[in-house]
Amino acid sequence: MSEQGVVQTELAAAHDVVRQRDLLATQLAELQRQYADIEAEAASQADLAQLEQSDLDKLTSLSGARVWAVIKGTRDIDMSREQAELEAARGLLAEATARRARQWAA
Numbered sequence: 652m653s654e655q656g657v658v659q660t661e662l663a664a665a666h667d668v669v670r671q672r673d674l675l676a677t678q679l680a681e682l683q684r685q686y687a688d689i690e691a692e693a694a695s696q697a698d699l700a701q702l703e704q705s706d707l708d709k710l711t712s713l714s715g716a717r718v719w720a721v722i723k724g725t726r727d728i729d730m731s732r733e734q735a736e737l738e739a740a741r742g743l744l745a746e747a748t749a750r751r752a753r754q755w756a757a
Contacts, residue, residue, distance in 0.1 A: 682754075689751045696744035703737035 720726035
């Protein structure tokens with residue numbers, strides 16, 4: 652092969668490497684965006700679960716919320732609702748955490 656042919660072959664190989672690098676950079680940016688979305692969702696679900704736990708704690712401890720629920724006669728209903736909301740929030744948090752784990756495993 653002539654020197655010019657070798658140079659053209661090397662240039663074509665270098666061009667392929669640059670194209671591959673650009674493709675990988677695009678894929679990395681997309682994965683970073685997806686990761687940020689998953690992290691934000693997991694954090695949001697963790698905050699929601701904490702809020703629901705706080706609501707339930709207010710009904711189970713001596714607090715204004717508990718006293719008011721007892722006066723209204725809705726303490727058991729309120730506790731059941733708050734417990735259901737807490738379980739739902741924990742479920743959403745578990746799903747978000749699992750998505751995060753799957754994203755890292757992929």
